[in-house]
Amino acid sequence: MKKTNGLSMFSPNRRAFLQGMGATGMAAAGMMPRRARAATSMQYMCWEGYDKPSIIEPFEAAQDVNLSIDLITDSPGGFAKLAAGAWRDFDVVSTDSPWVQRMGPAGIAEFIDDAEFADVYDSFYEQFRAPFGPLQFDGQTTGLPTRWGWVGPTVNTQYDDLDTWRSYDPCFDPAYKDKICVLDWGDWPIMPMALHAGINPYKELDQAELNEIRLVLRALFKNTRAVVADLSVAQKGLMDGSFRTLIGGGTYCTSALRKDGQKHIQSIVPEPKDGLNQGIIWMEASGIVKDPADAAKAKALLKHMTSPEVAVELAWTEATCNLVPSQAAEGLFSDEQKDVLQMDYMWEAWDKSMFHDVAPNIDDMLEIWQQELAAAR
Amino acid sequence: MAMQDKSWRDGALQLSTLPLLVIFAAFFVIPLGMTALLSFQGTQYYRLVWTWDLDIWRDVFGQWHYWRIMWRTLVMALVCTALTTVLAVPIAYAMINRLSKWSHHITLLMVFAFLTDAVLKTFGWVLFLDRSGVLNGMLAGLGFGPGAVDVLFSPTATMIGMVYNLLPYTIFTTALSMARIDRDLVLASYDAGATRLRTFFEVTLPLARPGILAGAVLVFVLALGVFLEPKVMGGGTSPMAAELIRQSFETRVNWPLGAALTIVLIVIGALVLAAAGGLAAIRMRRSKA
Numbered sequence: 001m002k003k004t005n006g007l008s009m010f011s012p013n014r015r016a017f018l019q020g021m022g023a024t025g026m027a028a029a030g031m032m033p034r035r036a037r038a039a040t041s042m043q044y045m046c047w048e049g050y051d052k053p054s055i056i057e058p059f060e061a062a063q064d065v066n067l068s069i070d071l072i073t074d075s076p077g078g079f080a081k082l083a084a085g086a087w088r089d090f091d092v093v094s095t096d097s098p099w100v101q102r103m104g105p106a107g108i109a110e111f112i113d114d115a116e117f118a119d120v121y122d123s124f125y126e127q128f129r130a131p132f133g134p135l136q137f138d139g140q141t142t143g144l145p146t147r148w149g150w151v152g153p154t155v156n157t158q159y160d161d162l163d164t165w166r167s168y169d170p171c172f173d174p175a176y177k178d179k180i181c182v183l184d185w186g187d188w189p190i191m192p193m194a195l196h197a198g199i200n201p202y203k204e205l206d207q208a209e210l211n212e213i214r215l216v217l218r219a220l221f222k223n224t225r226a227v228v229a230d231l232s233v234a235q236k237g238l239m240d241g242s243f244r245t246l247i248g249g250g251t252y253c254t255s256a257l258r259k260d261g262q263k264h265i266q267s268i269v270p271e272p273k274d275g276l277n278q279g280i281i282w283m284e285a286s287g288i289v290k291d292p293a294d295a296a297k298a299k300a301l302l303k304h305m306t307s308p309e310v311a312v313e314l315a316w317t318e319a320t321c322n323l324v325p326s327q328a329a330e331g332l333f334s335d336e337q338k339d340v341l342q343m344d345y346m347w348e349a350w351d352k353s354m355f356h357d358v359a360p361n362i363d364d365m366l367e368i369w370q371q372e373l374a375a376a377r
Numbered sequence: 378m379a380m381q382d383k384s385w386r387d388g389a390l391q392l393s394t395l396p397l398l399v400i401f402a403a404f405f406v407i408p409l410g411m412t413a414l415l416s417f418q419g420t421q422y423y424r425l426v427w428t429w430d431l432d433i434w435r436d437v438f439g440q441w442h443y444w445r446i447m448w449r450t451l452v453m454a455l456v457c458t459a460l461t462t463v464l465a466v467p468i469a470y471a472m473i474n475r476l477s478k479w480s481h482h483i484t485l486l487m488v489f490a491f492l493t494d495a496v497l498k499t500f501g502w503v504l505f506l507d508r509s510g511v512l513n514g515m516l517a518g519l520g521f522g523p524g525a526v527d528v529l530f531s532p533t534a535t536m537i538g539m540v541y542n543l544l545p546y547t548i549f550t551t552a553l554s555m556a557r558i559d560r561d562l563v564l565a566s567y568d569a570g571a572t573r574l575r576t577f578f579e580v581t582l583p584l585a586r587p588g589i590l591a592g593a594v595l596v597f598v599l600a601l602g603v604f605l606e607p608k609v610m611g612g613g614t615s616p617m618a619a620e621l622i623r624q625s626f627e628t629r630v631n632w633p634l635g636a637a638l639t640i641v642l643i644v645i646g647a648l649v650l651a652a653a654g655g656l657a658a659i660r661m662r663r664s665k666a
Binding site: 074076077079080083084106184186221224225226227228229230233236240242363366367370371373374375376377 | 423424425440442443445446500503507508509530532608609612613614615616621624627628629630631632
């Protein structure tokens with residue numbers, strides 16, 4: 001609300017600037033395209049897929065809104081950007097759930113009232129219904145879950161049996177030397193290796209545990225052929241067998257290949273080890289950024305993103321295909337889509353997994369990662 | 378010398394350089410100063426905290442792996458500079474002296490390759506050098522075993538990429554220098570009985586030195602900051618400074634650390650160039666004496 005007063009029009013934020021520019025342009029030209037003539041302008045920070053025209057355009061038409069998209073490529077970077085002051089520019093954000101969860105207490109996102117979204121929660125699988133712990137902080141909820149999947153070994157069954165990858169042991173087997181691809185995606189490859197070492201990386205770690213993580217990463221790098229950030233390079237290696245698995249990957253890496261007919265490529269989770277689940281559930285969520293220009297429309301966008309019809313669109317994008325929390329959407333998927341998404345396996349993966357969170361010792365682990373990678377060759 | 382002194386005191390000249398000075402200050406000195414200031418801050422909970430302390434610098438000087446990566450970057454940049462220079466001299470010589478008829482066509486092809494997006498070229502190399510790529514496919518066709526050349530995702534591949542992407546800089550500067558050599562001097566050398574080889578080493582090469590040095594400096598500075606080649610062709614297992622800085626800014630969201638490492642890289646580059654310049658000046662003075 002405070003952004004709609006007269007003075008705030010002159011505050012240095014992008015949303016006000018764009019609105020002003022739009023109004024000036026309209027007055028000057030009087031011939032702006034349909035989207036620019038929308039009554040409201042909203043700024044949306046999101047991952048790929050959320051910007052799909054078949055998702056955005058119906059919302060713009062229904063709400064008479066012009067939605068500007070800012071795609072993010074890493075969740076910590078998106079959080080840092082908002083925290084550095086960009087929250088003044090944005091209305092809604094869709095990013096990895098641990099970061100959305102932290103936006104509320106960090107004062108850069110609105111807490112939501114679960115009761116207001118009761119109909120949305122009712123459409124979700126039981127596992128995602130309110131009160132949904134992974135998006136809560138001190139009993140307050142920031143955002144709604146929108147996409148999910150699991151992190152575990154990605155297996156090309158033309159080269160390996162699935163049973164081979166019921167644990168991460170092959171990563172350290174000399175027979176797999178130079179056949180392991182580690183994804184350079186922040187903490188994602190570190191977490192499964194910590195779990196393999198018998199350490200829960202999502203709790204506060206002592207020096208001995210951090211040292212164990214160092215040793216397991218050191219051993220991993222000995223067998224690693226490449227540390228890859230580009231999904232297409234990783235997928236190509238997985239397809240031609242030069243990479244036998246992608247550490248830090250999972251359904252996010254394999255679903256698009258399966259969509260293209262390569263059903264021999266699957267993502268699984270390792271069997272629990274010493275009472276510790278070895279898989280990791282990742283989830284994206286959508287939240288309302290602090291002080292949105294139009295709170296009602298920001299809530300409407302959240303409801304739009306979690307509606308069953310949009311959930312199907314969100315699950316099925318050009319770059320990746322992912323699971324959605326909407327149970328009501330399940331009936332809208334074709335059998336082929338369900339097969340691509342490995343929906344017959346999803347609850348087994350869920351049961352054998354930890355839920356991804358921002359680890360308390362994340363910076364220590366990333367530093368160890370840097371140190372060991374520097375010494376790898 | 379007197380002309381130079383007079384020129385620098387010339388008010389009109391000083392005024393004419395003012396726009397350049399402003400641009401230089403706005404787009405280089407001020408950002409660099411801000412980067413330096415950032416290195417004295419801290420981070421907490423992925424947010425910048427204005428602490429004004431030396432913690433980040435203690436971390437930079439206390440962590441061996443930063444210096445290991447800096448050292449690797451320096452060595453790779455020097456090797457790349459040497460390789461591009463060694464390759465550029467004969468290529469430029471051939472373009473100017475032996476293939477002058479085709480030099481425009483060759484230049485056009487090189488410019489075309491040079492202006493093609495570096496990401497495309499680098500990924501093209503991945504497809505070429507891959508175990509199941511074009512090169513190994515051709516070698517397999519010639520009777521070599523599958524995957525005969527296995528250099529992708531190694532420092533060798535990084536170097537191939539660096540040399541390929543940076544070679545045009547040295548070729549163009551060297552060729553430009555060679556094209557300006559007075560042909561009569563070369564002919565005089567032949568008339569004096571010198572062989573082509575001796576003429577090349579005693580006439581052409583010394584006269585082309587300014588262009589060669591300019592190319593080497595350009596390549597060295599650019600090689601210090603390469604990002605794509607070690608990441609994509611090198612397979613990321615031998616990270617270089619630019620990747621370290623990216624990780625600090627992006628993955629660790631530790632902007633003060635990224636800023637400090639940026640300053641370290643700039644200082645290393647400047648020191649090496651200053652040392653090289655100093656050595657060149659000493660050598661020049663000795664040769665004059």
